[in-house]
Amino acid sequence: MIASLNFLSIIITLFFVSFIIGFFIYELVKKRREALQVLQNKLGLGKNYQNYQDLTLDLIQERQRLQNQLVQLIKTNLQVFDQLSLAIAYWDYHRDILQYSSTFARYTGLTNHEGREISIHDFPVFGSLLTKMTEDSQTVEIGTMQIKIQRIAGDSHCFFILTDLETREAEEKEKKYLTHAIWHEMKTPLTVLKGYTQLLLEEIQEPELLKICQKIDFQIERLEKTTAQLRHLPRLNETNIPIKIQDFMDMIQQVLRSWQAEVEDRKIKIQTKFEDIEEYRNRELSFSQGDLYIVASNLISNAIRFNRPHGFVSVLLHVQHESMVFEVADNGPGIPEEMKDLIFKPLGYSSYNGGKSQGIGLYLVKEAVRRGGGRIAVQSESDRGTTIRIFIPFR
Known part of the structure; x- marks a missing residue:
């Protein structure tokens, strides 16, 4: 009788333990499915995943797809920069690759290099210079050129912008000369017109003609003020x-x-x-x-x-x-x-x-x-x- 009771208590205990274990397994599976659903919703994935392995594989593929899109986007942007004659390069820290525009290649001696990318550590002279930059802007001399380097750094990548200071200075001088020449060529005939108009205003008595001369004089004054403002254009950054x-x-x-x-x-x-x-x-x-x-x-x-x-x-x-x-x-x-x-x-x-x-x-x-x-x-x-x-x- 006692042996039967002991056997029954063991059976009940095993059943109770099995029930508890089953309940916890059920809750664990439920929580796992809920977690997978939350991840699917957050990541915008339309697939119903039954395990983390499938989800992880798809996430790796999605990351690779986005990485390829980013690389293509960088290439497209560099092509746009080429059209604007901007010397810009993009350095991906993880891939250790430097992608660059044709103007950047011309400034840094990469014109004979095939393709539009290179390992920054295989980049002669400039590679060491760019990786060792301690400030976001510095000026260096390369041969006869004076180059200003600007760095825009992120967590996993970096942009470099190069400016040829001598070329920019030459362009500024050309703009100054052009605007001064335009001002000078307009000033002389306006001065002559102003003089003749003043003589007419003093001599003319007929009201209609006097009114016409006053309108001419007003327009000449307007042109004089416009040309005077034109002189400010080449000096905007000097004073x-x-x-x-x-x-x-x-x-x-x-x-x-x-x-x-x-x-x-x-x-x-x-x-x-x-x-x-x-x-x-x-x-x-x-x-x-x-x-x-x-x-x-x-x-x-x-x-x-x-x-x-x-x-x-x-x-x-x-x-x-x-x-x-x-x-x-x-x-x-x-x-x-x-x-x-x-x-x-x-x-x-x-x-x-x-x-x-x-x-x-x-x-x-x-x-x-x-x-x-x-x-x-x-x-x-x-x-x-x-x-x-x-x-x-x-x-």
């Missing part, structure tokens, strides 16, 4: 001496004085307000002196030229966070909505305060603000006027 707010305040007054005749003729009221900036007058600005003059002269002249007779122009300076705000406002006709995206385009028809202009003044303003790390805000309403704010960071 980079920072100035203080007090110097900028003096500059604004100088610009206003230069437009005094136009202000009096059109009976425009000018208001300046610099009181809010008094305690900051010795702070240096991030804009260069040349760029500040471009900003001040163009915004003030536009507010005067394109305003209505008996109009109003205000020039304000105040501080906002770590920037000085230069604000020019008027009560002119305003900028039409369809023209707001065009006013900063170079030489294209734009509209400022309702008047059409084909100058480059506001384009120069935009470029000056970009160089100084500032920003522009334009607010305009039809028949209410225009306000332009330039945010100029402190140095």
